[in-house]
Amino acid sequence: MVREFTFVILLVLLATSEALPPDTLSNHNQMSAPSLSQKVSSSHGFLRIASTAGGEDEERNKLGPKLLMKLSKLAEKQNMYKLSKRMEHKSWLSAGETPQTLFKKNGWKGKTIAELKADPKYLRYEGFDDVWTKAQYEKGTLYTPKQWISKMKEEEKRGQR
Secondary structure, eight states, X not given: OHHHHHHHHHHHHHHHOOOOOHHHHHTOOXXXXXXXXXXXXXXXXXXXXXXXXXXXXXXXXXXXXXXHHHHHHHHHHTTOHXXXXXXXXXXXXXXXXXXXXXXXXXXXXXXXXXHHHHOHHHHHHTTHHHHHHHHHHHHTSSOOHHHXXXXXXXXXXXHHO
């Protein structure tokens, strides 16, 4: 188990790292010490002070949907089915999928639970709706019942003014 986990971790590190050619490093922007101290820290950690070598904006701690799907398939080959399912769910989230779009893509609308349980794609999907809902709560785009009630009360107060 430890060996497979180490293999997956190494694969993630290899997939997310990028080697730079030597000539790129010499052209990297340098900042003087006074200007560095002005922009180094924030409430969320250190800030980047120069653009990336390739000119692309940098996203930290985010893997793309294609890479997550590849990792999911690799984990499945290693018989790590729970990890594979979680990676696939993360892949769908990062690709902007919703439970509704997946139901449309897979043609599940109108099928009975027994028919859905027989579909291997649906078995991979199970649990995604909970993951998606949690992600929406964290983003603040989906409200709990208590949040909806307080929001409606605020709207009523604004309407009475």
